[in-house]
Amino acid sequence: MSSSCFVFCPRGSDAARPLNPLTEENMKTIVLALLIPALAGCAANPLNPGAERVEIMTASKEVKKCAYVGEVVGTQGNRFSGTFTSNANLMLGARNAIKNDAARLGANAVLIQQQQNAQHELGGGTVNSTLIGKAYRCEAR
Numbered sequence: 001m002s003s004s005c006f007v008f009c010p011r012g013s014d015a016a017r018p019l020n021p022l023t024e025e026n027m028k029t030i031v032l033a034l035l036i037p038a039l040a041g042c043a044a045n046p047l048n049p050g051a052e053r054v055e056i057m058t059a060s061k062e063v064k065k066c067a068y069v070g071e072v073v074g075t076q077g078n079r080f081s082g083t084f085t086s087n088a089n090l091m092l093g094a095r096n097a098i099k100n101d102a103a104r105l106g107a108n109a110v111l112i113q114q115q116q117n118a119q120h121e122l123g124g125g126t127v128n129s130t131l132i133g134k135a136y137r138c139e140a141r
Contacts, residue, residue, distance in 0.1 A: 042085050044093035045076055051103040056095065056133075057111045066136035069105045074098025077118075077128040090117070090129040098131045107135035 057063055076093025077085050085093070102110045110133040118128040 042089065044085075044089040045074075045096045045100070047096045048100045048103060051096070051099040053108055054099040054102045055109050056099070057109055060111060063109055063111050063134075063136045063138065066109055066138035069102075069107045069135045069137050071132070072098050072101040072105065072107075072110055072135045073130065073132050074101060075128065075130040077126075085127075087117075087126050087129075090126055094129040094131045098133060102133075102135040105135050107137050109136045109138045110134070111136065 074094040074097030076097060077090045098110055098112075102108075112131055112133045114130075114132040116128075116130045116132075117126045118130075119126060
């Protein structure tokens with residue numbers, strides 16, 4: 001093997017030539033690797049099986065006779081993926097995430113205590129939606 005090989009020398013080759021990492025094929029791979037996660041950010045968090053039975057409540061009187069099981073948080077988006085996600089999917093994703101969290105605790109109701117939508121620091125739209133609440137197990141729901 002020649003001592004002038006930089007990256008790769010084919011077996012039996014006298015010509016030492018470095019590989020060009022920015023070939024057209026490599027650029028396509030790089031673009032796809034960056035594009036796929038960005039597009040995945042467009043979809044709302046999925047609702048896990050069983051979480052569809054969790055009801056969202058906004059008034060404390062609705063959970064007055066329920067047993068408290070824990071605090072739950074649901075969030076969707078960040079400064080990168082949120083840019084490619086509609087406001088509706090940000091809210092739906094946060095809602096699905098908090099319902100998933102509550103179902104994991106065995107709850108069937110969530111009392112929303114706080115809702116926050118974060119805006120992009122460069123003046124773009126909403127990039128993150130977060131819901132914070134208390135999970136309850138209620139009879140006859």
